[in-house]
Amino acid sequence: MAIQHYGNRVILAYMTDVSTDPAVMTPLTARVGFLISQLGFYASERFAQRLTPLGLAPRHFGLLTHLSLHDGQAQQRLADAMGIHRNAMVGIIDELEERGLVRRQRHPDDRRAHAVHLTDHAHDLLTEAQRVADEHDNDLIAALDEQQREQLIELLQTLAMHTDLPAGVHPT
Amino acid sequence: MAIQHYGNRVILAYMTDVSTDPAVMTPLTARVGFLISQLGFYASERFAQRLTPLGLAPRHFGLLTHLSLHDGQAQQRLADAMGIHRNAMVGIIDELEERGLVRRQRHPDDRRAHAVHLTDHAHDLLTEAQRVADEHDNDLIAALDEQQREQLIELLQTLAMHTDLPAGVHPT
DNA sequence: TATTGTTATACTCTATAACTATA
DNA sequence: TATAGTTATAGAGTATAACAATA
Numbered sequence: 001m002a003i004q005h006y007g008n009r010v011i012l013a014y015m016t017d018v019s020t021d022p023a024v025m026t027p028l029t030a031r032v033g034f035l036i037s038q039l040g041f042y043a044s045e046r047f048a049q050r051l052t053p054l055g056l057a058p059r060h061f062g063l064l065t066h067l068s069l070h071d072g073q074a075q076q077r078l079a080d081a082m083g084i085h086r087n088a089m090v091g092i093i094d095e096l097e098e099r100g101l102v103r104r105q106r107h108p109d110d111r112r113a114h115a116v117h118l119t120d121h122a123h124d125l126l127t128e129a130q131r132v133a134d135e136h137d138n139d140l141i142a143a144l145d146e147q148q149r150e151q152l153i154e155l156l157q158t159l160a161m162h163t164d165l166p167a168g169v170h171p172t
Numbered sequence: 173m174a175i176q177h178y179g180n181r182v183i184l185a186y187m188t189d190v191s192t193d194p195a196v197m198t199p200l201t202a203r204v205g206f207l208i209s210q211l212g213f214y215a216s217e218r219f220a221q222r223l224t225p226l227g228l229a230p231r232h233f234g235l236l237t238h239l240s241l242h243d244g245q246a247q248q249r250l251a252d253a254m255g256i257h258r259n260a261m262v263g264i265i266d267e268l269e270e271r272g273l274v275r276r277q278r279h280p281d282d283r284r285a286h287a288v289h290l291t292d293h294a295h296d297l298l299t300e301a302q303r304v305a306d307e308h309d310n311d312l313i314a315a316l317d318e319q320q321r322e323q324l325i326e327l328l329q330t331l332a333m334h335t336d337l338p339a340g341v342h343p344t
Numbered sequence: 345t346a347t348t349g350t351t352a353t354a355c356t357c358t359a360t361a362a363c364t365a366t367a
Numbered sequence: 368t369a370t371a372g373t374t375a376t377a378g379a380g381t382a383t384a385a386c387a388a389t390a
Contacts, residue, residue, distance in 0.1 A: 025240050026302065028340040032321075033215050033309045035328040037230075040212010041343040042335050043205050058209075068197050076348060085382075090350060112348040112389045130198065137205045143334040148327060149204075155316065155324045156207040162315040163214055168200040171213040172381085248371055257359075262373060284366045284371040344358085 043140060050132050054125060055099055059092055061133065062170065064101065064126050067118050072105075074113035083169040101125065215312060222304050226297060227271055231264055233305065234342065236273065236298050239290050244277075246285035255341040273297065 028034040048058055056064075059082075066081055067073070073081075079089040093116060096102040101122040107113035118126075141149050165171065200206040219230055228236075231254075238253055239245070245253075251261040265288060268274040273294040279285035290298075313321050337343065 025237055025298075026305070028234065028237065029329065029332070030325070031305060031309055032325055032328065033219055033305065033312055034340075034342070035325070035332055036208065036312070037212045037216040037219070038337065038342050039328060039331055039335070040209045040215070042337055043212070044209040045343055047205055047209070062200065065197055065200065074348075086347095086349070087351090087383080088381075107348095110348080110390075114349070126197075133198070133203060133205065137203055140205050140208070140331065143330050144327065148330075151323055152327045152331075153202075153204055153207070155320060155327070156204065156211060157201065158315050158320075159211055159312065159324075160201070160207055163211070165210065165214055168206075170206070170210050171217055246371070258372070259360080259374085260358080279371095282367075282371075284364095286372070 043136075046140075047133070047136050050136050051129065054129055054132065056125075056129060058170075060096060060101075061129050063092060063096070064118065064122060064129070066168075067102065067116065068123070068126060072115040072117055074107055074110065075116060076113065078116060081169075083166060083171070096122075215308075218312075219305070219308050222308050223301065226301055226304065228297075228301060230342075232268060232273075233301050235264055235268070236290065236294060236301070238340075239274065239288065240295070240298060244287040244289055246279055246282065247288060248285065250288060253341075255338060255343070268294075 044058060047061075051057060051061060062082060063078065066078065070081070075089045075093060076086050078093075079086040082089070093102060093104065093114075097104065101119055103117050103119060104114040105117055107115040141152065144152060160167070216230060219233075223229060223233060234254060235250065238250065242253070247261045247265060248258050250265075251258040254261070265274060265276065265286075269276065273291055275289050275291060276286040277289055279287040313324065316324060332339070
């Protein structure tokens, strides 16, 4: 079992075949599941902080980004795309509408449905939010060199592919 | 801007220098922050499901693991170690005590404090929980070969080192 | 009869304050 | 006066059910 040194931390190297000694506890910092979860919650929280000055939460960013590619969709379709219930989508659209970022218009094919459209203001704000997201991404991987960054994004995409999660959908 | 193919997905390669065209939205699946957050929430949720049959939640696993290395600590110190408020620690200890996994004993140095000790049952259950965590880790990285697994764990540890999070502490 | 959007409600989680007993 | 543990409460967030309009 290899010992690795990372700055002032000493951790056990990751092992796929597990120690048979029950007394040896794998430290959380050597567990890939823990590391991903820890970093994921941190990244999510940090991103939320960064978006706050724009009056947005991560879910708003996700929906606005989706709408920029699929404008005029019904709320039910948007809910499906984001992996949430349509009831929850009502509130998100409400918030965006209050901020003047989307408009509910009549759907051309179905009078029950609302066609959700981005406003010009939303396009402007989204450009700014993209910059914030770029900064966020760059800060996250600031410690990595160019080759490591490419490795990381490829590894994460491979992992994401092999979960049963739809692409681009965030749990909860 | 390179196009990458992953199974039935086509994504834009990650770029550190951002497109200056505001109309070009970086897809979420090409954002390292989104990928980490998505995988983190998924991993956390999945781990919680795996622990359910043992009657444990991830926070219980974290605390039991910590106690296996630092038995007999006061609740305040445990709360500090896990990065939560002492008020929240009361509930977690309550749950573990109900399940017969820890005992609150009198602290040798401070009569205000409780020394929290693992029971024999906890040691047995922790062995089982470690196996569950090992399975969880292995499933997460099942799509990677041996070299990629080593790369991933090293990259994640490097990222974790450069956040302001204490080692082994999970946000919220 | 099924579906879209909406509202109301209940349930869980979390954060804060306040109390007691000790230091 | 400060700290350890506890309890109570309020707030946010989430999930579910039920309703009106339309398909």
